Amino acid sequence: MVQVAILGFGVVGSGAAEVLADNRRVIEKNIGKTVAVKRILDLRDFPNSPFGHLVTHDFGEILADKEISIVAEMMGGSHPAYDFTKACLEAGKSVVTSNKEVVARFGAELLEIAAANGVRYLFEASVGGGIPIIRPMINDLASNEIRTVNGILNGTTNYILTQMFENGVSFEGALADARAKGYAEANPAADVEGLDAARKIVILAALAFGKLLSPDAIHCEGITKLTSEDVAVARALGCSVKLIGHTRRVGERVLAMVSPRMIPCSNPLAGVSDVFNGILVDANMLGECMFYGKGAGKLPTASAVVADIIDIAAHENGVERAPVFVPATEADYADFASYRTRSCFSFVTAADAEAKIRAAFGAVQTVKVGERIAFISDEMSEAEAEAAAAKTGLTLASRIRMI
Amino acid sequence: MVQVAILGFGVVGSGAAEVLADNRRVIEKNIGKTVAVKRILDLRDFPNSPFGHLVTHDFGEILADKEISIVAEMMGGSHPAYDFTKACLEAGKSVVTSNKEVVARFGAELLEIAAANGVRYLFEASVGGGIPIIRPMINDLASNEIRTVNGILNGTTNYILTQMFENGVSFEGALADARAKGYAEANPAADVEGLDAARKIVILAALAFGKLLSPDAIHCEGITKLTSEDVAVARALGCSVKLIGHTRRVGERVLAMVSPRMIPCSNPLAGVSDVFNGILVDANMLGECMFYGKGAGKLPTASAVVADIIDIAAHENGVERAPVFVPATEADYADFASYRTRSCFSFVTAADAEAKIRAAFGAVQTVKVGERIAFISDEMSEAEAEAAAAKTGLTLASRIRMI
Structure with missing residues (x-):
């Protein structure tokens, strides 16, 4: 029996508990072990949840529990998520996360701490929600040099752009609609200004090229300036407009950026609509290959978190290779002006x-x-x-x- | 150093040798080991190939070589590919393959022999060429129950259908064009009659539902009867026409079939054109997710073969979980008439x-x-x-x- 603790019982955290419980038989069949949630950390109580009795407000209790070998961090935000993650890794617990902010900012250090302690730090859910992208980049593209990655990485902005494009709605109208449907948060700045996509593209860039750039240091344009006229022009040119996270190697340096892009309709990314995400990887042997699916949402994201938990549970006694992220120095950033x-x-x-x-x-x-x-x-x-x-x-x- | 033998030095076999040689540094960096080709089995000699000196005509030499721990079978056809694979597995060598015919017909037995001998039988390249699909289905969807798989699994027919759809060419004209471009073989029956897709969908069905159906026993319609009028009708209805391998569970039984399908343009499979493949998996937690890329070709397929070799080389001392395929009995086939x-x-x-x-x-x-x-x-x-x-x-x- 593999015992798991969940940090943060919000949308994704409660989804992970549900996926583990509902698919217990499938998981047992697939890996020959039972995986169970032992403790859930949250500030709140959940008297009406079937998992309510597992809730604790004391992180120390989880940290001290030797039976808990895997911790799933789904708190969001940098602190205390980073601090708890570090403490768990140092205590010999593997950590899985959906928290792109922590991975983008502290991933290099946390991967190093995990390696030093013989445990693992996995983050499949941090990019593309439930879409398998991190593990395929590590395992399936291991014989390839990555040339470029272009990704529709943020479902909220893609929904807004789809509404603008297909229904002729203005940016403001589409944003209001996204809010009404629960796709956009009350403060949608991280989405519409491109910061969420920036965090995700630096994670993909690190997987592709080994250097972890700072999401704050890369060129990042959101979609707030796009108008109905831009959409009409794109249509006239046989193109779609998408918010794209882009990364490529430039000599020994790495370029990563987020901006709206015109995409010819023949490109598979053009067909990625609504809240879906699509990540197009161009690799030297494989050529272009795209991963497509639900980039957000309770169960899809939880499914990726649980895939990481299963990966760790299935390899309890083995040594798995892990990516190494080297924190980027000034000399690692490609010059945007010459792109x-x-x-x-x-x-x-x-x-x-x-x-x-x-x-x-x-x-x-x-x-x-x-x-x-x-x-x-x-x-x-x-x-x-x-x-x-x-x-x-x-x-x-x-x-x-x-x- | 991990030593590999290649069986069959045709398009994919020579591609695998190239990928291993050209990307040697990337591979070493990724797994911390050198992977080298020691022997190549073929009936022919290749005096002008840089790998020519590795060629042998004697399978026994490879089988007896204790230094060779991984054998990559890329011969095609059932025999002797199946026999050589079985002999290698029984001799304690892991086998990787691009041979969908062998996997579709003998996969259940070969996986069992591999497990019994503590070695592995991997076949990422047997479906979707270079697209990562087999490993993601095993690892990333391990917490999901698969509901359906719909795949554009054959690049030749997809090229023909794209030509008919986009350029108004007849089936015969498009086939001639595909032949001229080297996409279709002199005898294209296995492609255009759907048999190649049938082999691939039974492999995907086995991964999804555990039962290996016979590709000869499932409903299989090709594209030879499609006319320009069908294409015009599809267009008028806002649809595309694709050859689709489909599988789903029906109670305790499994339905698998191959046939042309009309696909609404809003479905991501509709945008999969030319020789590309796309595989849309619907899973109970993740929802719909698509894997897209080059379904054939020397380097893409070789890239998948090499990914399997790397997987084995990276896990030499660990026990990796492997799928179990149970050979289907009559009672496992869903009744097509009631679909x-x-x-x-x-x-x-x-x-x-x-x-x-x-x-x-x-x-x-x-x-x-x-x-x-x-x-x-x-x-x-x-x-x-x-x-x-x-x-x-x-x-x-x-x-x-x-x-």
């Missing part, structure tokens, strides 16, 4: 707009959409893009990078 | 067609496309579908099940 992409430029139409655009951008193919004239440029750096836009003398309405 | 689906019926237009259709099928929504009148029915069994079509008195042009 070159194609972009969709939209200008406010004016006399001779076409000629002015061609003078600045060369023979691009323009489309007129309402009051806008738009086109997709060649690859340009940030500085080149700015200079060329200024050279037109036209009013730049928006610039959205292509994938 | 109920919605279908798209296309009839040749005639006087009062609409009224006749409504009399037989109820108030369905019809569309007229050229000489056809088509609609999507409610769920019906095979017998009900046949009876209702007959009741119209109209000429049935085609019936394609909905996903």
Whole structure:
């Protein structure tokens, strides 16, 4: 019997308890062991929950309990989640988590502490909710060098963009709708400003390239400035607009960034709608491969947490390889200013707009959409893009990078 | 140092040798061990290959070599691939394979022999080429009960269908094109008749439900009867047409089948084009999740073979859980005749067609496309579908099940 403690009995925490209980037979059949929740840490009491009698308010009780070998941290936030995780690892307990904030900020240190103590720190649920992505990147792509990762990593913003795109709703209207449906929180800043996606892309970048960048130090644009006109332009160009976490190696350095991107409809990410997530990995042998599914939600995320618990329970006596994240230094960050992409430029139409655009951008193919004239440029750096836009003398309405 | 033998130095076999050589450093970094090819079995000689000096024509030499702990079988066909695999497992060597024919027919026995000899039999490359699907189903979905699997499992037919759909080519024209591009073999029967997909869906069904059905005993329709009119009807209904391997549990029995399906464009499988594969798994906790990528090709498939080799090399001293496939008996097969689906019926237009259709099928929504009148029915069994079509008195042009 493997005994587990749950830290944080919120949506995901209670989901994990449910998944372990409801699928007890499947799990036993799959790994030949029983996995049971022994203690649940929360500030609150849950008198009406079937797990209410397991609740404690004292973390020390869990830490001291030698029978508890696996701790599932689903508290959210940096503190005390990080501190509790560290204490558990140092006490010889393996930890699994859905907490992308802790993994993105402290993952390098926590993986090192886990290795030093002969235990494991797994975080499948921290990216893509229930979608298997972390373990496949570690195990299945082990013979590959990763070239790029492009991910739709935040369900809330993807829902908003889908509403804008498919139903012609404004950003504000779509956000209100997402709130009403419970997809967006009262304070949706971490979602719509891209910070949630930034945390996830630095985790994927660390898996791909070994360096853990700071989510605060990477280029991060949200979707708050996107307008219905941008959506109309994208449609006219046969594209969709998605908030994309992107990472690639640039020489020995790593580029990671979050921004809206135009995505041609032939790209599999274009079809990832609503609250779904999709992560497209380009690897040197495998080529492009995408992982798609529910990026959030109680049971999907809990399913990934439980997959990690099962992984640990099934390998109690073995030594499993673990990723090593090296904390990035200044020298590890690729220079964003020299990153070159194609972009969709939209200008406010004016006399001779076409000629002015061609003078600045060369023979691009323009489309007129309402009051806008738009086109997709060649690859340009940030500085080149700015200079060329200024050279037109036209009013730049928006610039959205292509994938 | 882990020493590997390769059986069959064709496209995938030579790809595996390349992947191991080219990515040697990545692999060493990932698992802390060197993996090297020691011997290659083939009937031919390869004087111009950098691996030519490793070739032997004598399987006995590999079998007797105690230094070889992992054998990668990429010969194709049932015999002698099955016999060599069995001999290797019995000699205490782990075997990895891309050979879906052997896994689909002999997987239950070979997994049992592997377990009895304390070695492993892995087959990630047998389904979906390089796409990680087998290992994620075993590891990441271990806390889930699988409800259904729907897969685009054959790249050749998907290429043909994409050509028919997007470029209005006929089946024959698209097949000729696929041959010219090297996607279809001189004898494409196993692809276009659905047998290749049938082998793959029985493997996925065994992973999902534990019973290994015979690929010859399941309902299997290919794409040879699909016409340009079917494609036009699908388009008018906002659908795509794909060859789908489908499996689900029906009580204690298992249904597995291969047939063309209409897929609404909102379904992520609809966007899987050309030679790509996509496998959509519906699990009770995780919900729908899709794995997408190159389902064939030298390096993608070799990448999956090498992932299996690395898995074994990384766990040399541990006991890894393995799936158990129980060979299906008559009682394990769900009754196909009582399987109920919605279908798209296309009839040749005639006087009062609409009224006749409504009399037989109820108030369905019809569309007229050229000489056809088509609609999507409610769920019906095979017998009900046949009876209702007959009741119209109209000429049935085609019936394609909905996903």
